[in-house]
Amino acid sequence: MIVSFECIPLRGVARLDIPLDASPVFQKRLMSLQQAVSRHGTRHAYYLRSGICTFRLTNHASDGMIQFVFEGTLLTDEKDSKTVGSDLTILLDKETCDWLTQPAVQWLTLSAKRAVEVEFDRYIAAGDLSRALERLAREQAVSDAAGGYLGMNL
DSSP, X not given: OEEEEEEEEGGGOOOXXXXXXXXXXXXXHHHHHHHHHHHHXXXXXXXXXXXXXXXXXXXXXXXXXXXXXXXXXXXXOTTSOSEEEEEEEEEEEEEOOTTOOHHHHHHHHHHHHHHHHHHHHXXXXXXXXXXXXXXXXXXXXXXXXXXXXXXXGO
16 A cells, blocks of 8 residues: 655645635635635644555556545644544545445545555654644744745745
């Protein structure tokens, strides 16, 4: 099984308003972040995007692969040391299993959710979360020093 994602700590998101000239893709991303913040707040909440969870049921490159895509919010404990829940949208993206049934898809969707939560705990343990928070703090400090503007990134 392989799990990959991009992580956005919601407490590090400084602005959620949608610029008038934003591209449709950027508008959609900001709307997703707005929904996540309104549902879960910003403390101990992380938005995962561009997520992929791939299961391989055989050792064959073109047979037995099931791939899900996911996006949504992951919640951690008070110390940001363990996942306590998630609110993910998980969709079947690709599969090369002619024997795949709907009950199996439902079970694998639940398995993908659990796999993402476990992988996020590994992400925390590897220190990737603390590096993401440090990067956001540096970017916020640069923005604050410039009066809230980062050139073309506004």
